[in-house]
Amino acid sequence: MEGSGVQRTTQSPRKILKWAGSKSNVSSQLKQFLTFDRPYIEPFCGSAAFYFERLPSKSALNDLNSHLIDCYRSIRDDPLQVWKYYDELEVSEENYYKVRANFNRISKSHLKSSLFLFLNHYCFNGIYRTNKSGLFNTPYGAREKVKKKFSTEDFKYFSASLQTTELHSEDFESFLDNLAPTDSCIYMDPPYFTVEGRVFNEYDAKTFLAKDLARLHTVATKLAADNIVVISYKNCSEFRDLFERYLAAPITVTRNVGGFAGRRKSETELIAVLGG
Numbered sequence: 001m002e003g004s005g006v007q008r009t010t011q012s013p014r015k016i017l018k019w020a021g022s023k024s025n026v027s028s029q030l031k032q033f034l035t036f037d038r039p040y041i042e043p044f045c046g047s048a049a050f051y052f053e054r055l056p057s058k059s060a061l062n063d064l065n066s067h068l069i070d071c072y073r074s075i076r077d078d079p080l081q082v083w084k085y086y087d088e089l090e091v092s093e094e095n096y097y098k099v100r101a102n103f104n105r106i107s108k109s110h111l112k113s114s115l116f117l118f119l120n121h122y123c124f125n126g127i128y129r130t131n132k133s134g135l136f137n138t139p140y141g142a143r144e145k146v147k148k149k150f151s152t153e154d155f156k157y158f159s160a161s162l163q164t165t166e167l168h169s170e171d172f173e174s175f176l177d178n179l180a181p182t183d184s185c186i187y188m189d190p191p192y193f194t195v196e197g198r199v200f201n202e203y204d205a206k207t208f209l210a211k212d213l214a215r216l217h218t219v220a221t222k223l224a225a226d227n228i229v230v231i232s233y234k235n236c237s238e239f240r241d242l243f244e245r246y247l248a249a250p251i252t253v254t255r256n257v258g259g260f261a262g263r264r265k266s267e268t269e270l271i272a273v274l275g276g
């Protein structure tokens with residue numbers, strides 16, 4: 001894990017993607033628990049809010065969503081080609097649905113990554129929702145506020161920012177088993193699980209379940225022998241019971257209720273800190 005050497009300035013764009021559950025709006029509350037002077041590892045990276053904010057010199061990012069990781073790889077490897085495809089796409093509801101159909105049809109390529117980025121920017125609340133066949137089906141969401149497109153300079157900046165981080169796409173447990181980190185800071189921000197099921201699933205057909213939270217507990221306690229492990233999670237009895245010994249001060253997050261626009265509420269998220 002080598003350093004990128006890229007320096008953020010006040011002009012630098014913050015992050016490439018808008019992502020449900022992104023931690024960008026709570027970074028001031030969370031960063032007290034994290035350290036960036038060790039290798040920094042995010043097994044559930046999503047939009048990697050902290051990575052892009054701090055650009056740690058040694059890092060590894062992982063997410064089960066392979067389209068997301070392919071998008072980072074494409075921007076890292078060929079930013080101008082990805083920008084060109086992305087910039088050509090007209091922002092309108094009609095075109096959004098054409099792009100969505102094309103994204104679901106074509107295979108992995110820089111073009112597919114550009115479509116992923118466009119859909120992420122103009123979909124409803126940055127939600128990556130799929131149907132039972134695994135096809136992306138989040139509706140258009142840019143009716144009221146159309147996001148300004150990123151420039152070539154922004155793409156070059158993101159490409160430079162991603163040059164030396166390791167990018168992986170697999171389940172968090174196998175990612176961490178293979179990486180076998182030591183003396184690292186591992187920040188885990190898994191999806192919430194719901195016993196009652198979701199009206200509007202935020203990430204994928206494959207929901208994060210209670211058994212996955214138990215797996216996370218086993219993995220985290222093992223890693224804590226040689227690393228700092230920080231986990232943020234919904235304030236629920238399942239998390240409190242598993243991580244009781246490690247709970248730090250809670251933080252306040254604002255979330256969309258059921259993924260629906262205009263229905264935002266503040267809630268408490270728990271932080272567990274293991275190892276050190």
Ligand SMILES: C[S@@+](CC[C@H](N)C(=O)[O-])C[C@H]1O[C@@H](n2cnc3c(N)ncnc32)[C@H](O)[C@@H]1O
Pocket residue numbers: 019020021022023024043044045046047048049050062063064065170171172173189190191192203208
């Ligand atoms: C709450 S989001 C992370 C948000 C991130 N902290 C940010 O700043 O954008 C949770 C992420 O975990 C990913 N995910 C879900 N199940 C996973 C698994 N079993 N292993 C790895 N990643 C998973 C989802 O695709 C999603 O991007």
